[in-house]
Amino acid sequence: MKDTEFDDLLRMARGNDPLPASFRPAIWQRINEAELMSRPGQRVVRTFVAACVRPWGAAAGIAAMVTLGLWLGDMTVPNAKDSQVAYAESISPFAHTYHK
Amino acid sequence: MKKAVLILTLALLAGVAAFCLMRHHKMAESHGGPLLDSMPELAWVRADLHLTDEQFAKVSDLHVAYRPKCVEMCRCMEQSRTKVEALSRKERTVTPELESAIGEHAEVSARCQRAMLKHIYDTAAVLDRNQADRYLNTMLPYALGDAQTDTGGHHSH
Numbered sequence: 001m002k003d004t005e006f007d008d009l010l011r012m013a014r015g016n017d018p019l020p021a022s023f024r025p026a027i028w029q030r031i032n033e034a035e036l037m038s039r040p041g042q043r044v045v046r047t048f049v050a051a052c053v054r055p056w057g058a059a060a061g062i063a064a065m066v067t068l069g070l071w072l073g074d075m076t077v078p079n080a081k082d083s084q085v086a087y088a089e090s091i092s093p094f095a096h097t098y099h100k
Numbered sequence: 101m102k103k104a105v106l107i108l109t110l111a112l113l114a115g116v117a118a119f120c121l122m123r124h125h126k127m128a129e130s131h132g133g134p135l136l137d138s139m140p141e142l143a144w145v146r147a148d149l150h151l152t153d154e155q156f157a158k159v160s161d162l163h164v165a166y167r168p169k170c171v172e173m174c175r176c177m178e179q180s181r182t183k184v185e186a187l188s189r190k191e192r193t194v195t196p197e198l199e200s201a202i203g204e205h206a207e208v209s210a211r212c213q214r215a216m217l218k219h220i221y222d223t224a225a226v227l228d229r230n231q232a233d234r235y236l237n238t239m240l241p242y243a244l245g246d247a248q249t250d251t252g253g254h255h256s257h
Contacts, residue, residue: 049104058107065115073122083144088242090141091166091219093173093212 139163145223148238149231158226166219173212180205216243 051057089095142163146156184205187198220239224232240246 049101052104052107058111061107062111062114065111066118069115069118069120070122073119074126077123077126083141084148084238086141087144088239091163091170091239092216092242093170093177094209094216094245095174 145235149227149235151227151231155226155231159223162219162223162226169215170219173208173215176208177205177212180208213243213245 052061139160142156142160145151145159151159180201184198184201187195187201191198217240220236220243224235227235
């Protein structure tokens, strides 16, 4: 096909009706949405990242990590009951035979 | 994206710092100096009964003196129990030998119980009245067999 013939064909394909102003942005938006929908993991990550950079999201994230740290710090220290049992076992000649 | 990574890193560091601070604080509460480092089992006595340094030193001395006896009694208990178990599996009736082993085990058990009770009373004697009451209320069930240790651990002799 010659270039002139192809140009004519393109002109015919566009038609004579003018496109609305929002046509191009709408097309790109649909393409973006389709891309996001095709990768759900990425969508979750983007939502998470977007939440993180917001002030309330950042504050909530830091508060949650601090709370988790405090809780783990408290839980990993031997409690009073454990140390009481440890003492009782250390003075009991029966400690060895209890668990048979 | 960079901002999000920075915030996440900050949150993680804050969490780690909170963990370390809490742990350090809790450990400091129960820390009792070099004596407790060598005998961590005394942590409960020190912390729960709020012993003075002098009381703790006396309790530690009693504990140190009692430990070798406790180890020996533990060995005797284990030996007599093993003997009873072996004889009870050997025959399907109560043989004179098994009867004798049962008596021996009961004797060892009674001796151990007496020694443990004596140690508990000796320890209580260096405490004030309230401390002694609390100590006896907590420890006597262990000596009388009413409380069983539930840690699944064994003596660290």
